[in-house]
Amino acid sequence: MPPLICRDCDTVYRSVSLRPGDVALCRRCGASLARHYGVTAESGLALAVAAAILFAIANLVPILSIRVAGVETQANIWYAVRSMQEGWISVAALGLALTTFLIPLAQITLLLWVLTFVTLSHRPPVFRQVMTLLHRLRPWSMTEVFLLGALVAVIKLASWVPITVGTGMWALAGLTVVLASLGRCDPSSWWSLESKAPR
Amino acid sequence: MSALRRSSELGLILCRTCGRTHAVSALPPDQRCSRCGTQVVRRIRHSHETTLAWLLTGMILYIPANVLPVMHTSSLLGDADSTILDGILGFWRAGDWDIALLIFIASVAVPLTKFIAIGLLLYTTRAGSHWQLRERAKLYRVVEFIGYWSMLDVIVVALTSTLMQFAVLGTAEPRIGIAFFCAVVVITMLAALSFDPRLIWDVEP
Numbered sequence: 175m176p177p178l179i180c181r182d183c184d185t186v187y188r189s190v191s192l193r194p195g196d197v198a199l200c201r202r203c204g205a206s207l208a209r210h211y212g213v214t215a216e217s218g219l220a221l222a223v224a225a226a227i228l229f230a231i232a233n234l235v236p237i238l239s240i241r242v243a244g245v246e247t248q249a250n251i252w253y254a255v256r257s258m259q260e261g262w263i264s265v266a267a268l269g270l271a272l273t274t275f276l277i278p279l280a281q282i283t284l285l286l287w288v289l290t291f292v293t294l295s296h297r298p299p300v301f302r303q304v305m306t307l308l309h310r311l312r313p314w315s316m317t318e319v320f321l322l323g324a325l326v327a328v329i330k331l332a333s334w335v336p337i338t339v340g341t342g343m344w345a346l347a348g349l350t351v352v353l354a355s356l357g358r359c360d361p362s363s364w365w366s367l368e369s370k371a372p373r
Numbered sequence: 374m375s376a377l378r379r380s381s382e383l384g385l386i387l388c389r390t391c392g393r394t395h396a397v398s399a400l401p402p403d404q405r406c407s408r409c410g411t412q413v414v415r416r417i418r419h420s421h422e423t424t425l426a427w428l429l430t431g432m433i434l435y436i437p438a439n440v441l442p443v444m445h446t447s448s449l450l451g452d453a454d455s456t457i458l459d460g461i462l463g464f465w466r467a468g469d470w471d472i473a474l475l476i477f478i479a480s481v482a483v484p485l486t487k488f489i490a491i492g493l494l495l496y497t498t499r500a501g502s503h504w505q506l507r508e509r510a511k512l513y514r515v516v517e518f519i520g521y522w523s524m525l526d527v528i529v530v531a532l533t534s535t536l537m538q539f540a541v542l543g544t545a546e547p548r549i550g551i552a553f554f555c556a557v558v559v560i561t562m563l564a565a566l567s568f569d570p571r572l573i574w575d576v577e578p
Contacts, residue, residue, distance in 0.1 A: 176394045179387035182510060183574040184380045202377050203510035203574065240536050247536050254531035257538065258547050265552035266527055269559055273524060302410050309390055313517075313566065316524050322475075323528025329472050330464070330529065331536060334543070362392050368408050 178207055211360035218359040219289040221352050225282045228349040233275075237324055237342035240335045249327075250342055251275050251320060273316040278353070281315055284308050285356060288364060297367040305361065318350045381415065388413045417569035421499060427564035428491050434557050435484060441550035444530050448543030456550060457481070457526060479525035480554070487561045490516045491568065498572040506573060513570045520565055523558045527551055 175189035178198075182205040192198060192210040200207050213221065236248035251274050258267035284304050291298035298304065324343060331337050380386055384397050391409035406413050417423075442454035455463070457480050464473035490512050497504060530551050537545035 177383075177385065179380045179385060179394055181387065181389055181392075182513070182570040184387070184571050185377045186380050186383055186385060202507075203570075204507055205510065205514065205570075238532065238536060243541050245539060245541075247539055249532050249535040253535045254528065257531050257534040258551070260547070262549055263547050263552050266531070266547065266555040269524075269555040270527060270531055273521070274528070302408075306390055306409050306411060313521070313562065316521050319522055319524045320528050322522075323525050324532060326472055326475065326525065326529050327532040327536070329469060330533060333467065335536075337536070365391055365393070365408055 180205055180207055211358055211363070213355060213358045213360075215289055215292040215359070215364065218285070218356060219293050221356050221359075222282060222285040222289050225349060225352045225356065226286060228345045228352060229279065229282055231345035232342045232349055235342040235345065236340035237346060238327060238337060239340055240331065240337045242335055248340070273314055274320045277311050277315045278317050278349075281308065281311055281353075284311075289359075292364045292367060295367070295370070297370040301367060305365065308361070315353070317346070317353055321346050321350050386413055386415060416571060416575075417567060420567060420569040420572060421495060423567040424491065424564050425495055427560050427567060428488065428495065431484075431557050431560040431564060432488055434553050434560065435488070438550055438553035438557050441553060442548040443526070443550040443554065444533065444545055445548050446537075446543060446545045450543075454548060457554065460526070460529075476526060476529070479522050483519050483523045484557060484561060487516055487520060487565070491561070491564050494568060494573070498575070501576045503576055506577070509573050510570060513565075513568065513573065516565050520562045521558070523561075524555070527555045527558070 178187045178189050179185070180187070180200040180203060183200060183203040185200055185202045187198075187200075187207060189208075190198070192208065194210050194212060197209040198207040199205070233250055233252060235250075237250045239246055239248040241247075255267050255271045255275065258264060258270065284307060287298060288301070288304055288308070291301075321343075324346065328337055328339060380394075386395050386397050386400070387393075388395065388406040388409060388411060390411040391406060393406060393408045395406065395413060400413060401407070404412050404414070439457055442456055443460070444455050446453050446455065457476075461473050461477050461480070464470070464476065494509060494513060494516075497509060530547050533545050534547045537543065
């Protein structure tokens with residue numbers, strides 16, 4: 175195994191094999207160097223499929239809705255984005271669209287793409303670009319923040335109007351959990367496909 | 374306990390994008406990683422300058438984000454513009470102190486902590502300080518972790534405006550302050566991402 179280098183302080187370590195639950199911490203700076211990744215590519219693929227389904231539900235079924243004088247108004251991620259379209263406020267719409275809709279969607283799609291090929295042990299087309307993009311997108315995905323925001327909105331509005339939590343909220347909560355589990359995959363093991371012939 | 378060696382001492386270098394370890398001597402002339410194709414650098418280029426630029430931009434935009442209204446509400450009781458702080462005080466007065474605290478943390482405490490922490494990291498690394506190395510490394514990781522939770526208020530305002538656009542009892546609309554606030558969140562995240570934490574340790578022999 176090649177030596178391991180700490181991302182945060184450049185200290186070099188000899189690689190060791192880790193047991194379930196193990197986390198290797200840097201002796202110099204305390205950053206996490208590696209851990210035992212509990213999620214194999216096969217279960218990763220299953221999780222990515224689950225994420226795709228939950229993402230679809232969260233976006234097709236209302237997350238919240240209110241009913242005043244017989245008129246129902248619904249909210250989901252895309253409606254929330256569209257509510258900020260006026261003039262320069264659309265800067266916020268753009269930020270929200272990227273971080274809570276487009277980037278999570280791209281992540282799920284790219285993970286499905288990569289993991290399907292990893293499971294088949296074939297190198298997918300544009301593999302490098304997809305892997306690099308997945309790495310770059312990671313800090314910008316804010317599904318869990320949207321979930322918390324939706325819960326705050328419930329409490330905020332509950333004293334004014336009758337508000338209903340829709341199935342979309344449960345899908346969003348499930349999606350948060352599934353995306354967190356996908357974070358326990360080990361992308362460095364997928365990279366071994368790079369040496370394989372493309373298909 | 375063996376001595377902790379740095380990658381440069383052993384002629385090694387890490388690709389921070391894909392995590393591959395390279396022998397410096399084996400890198401091609403353009404320094405691109407043989408696995409992922411990203412340019413491998415010992416330290417993020419112009420890390421100090423870029424981080425400082427993002428930090429100052431974020432701090433400047435934080436002023437209109439707080440001074441300008443983020444939401445406009447109209448009801449039978451009248452029209453009102455509210456800032457982020459008004460929103461927090463509203464929850465507080467209504468007795469929802471826990472929600473007030475949550476939004477205060479996400480919208481006020483987190484951005485201010487980020488400004489102070491990034492400023493401190495920039496100043497100390499620039500000065501070549503040996504002070505609290507491990508703690509500052511930890512501070513960097515905290516900043517990295519808390520950054521995106523500040524988006525909370527943007528989401529709350531967006532959902533409130535969505536649900537209250539046609540309501541008979543009153544309506545709510547977003548106002549320009551929220552765009553500034555969203556920009557602050559993104560820009561402070563860019564500041565944290567452009568800071569190279571390895572700079573903290575460069576003072577060690």
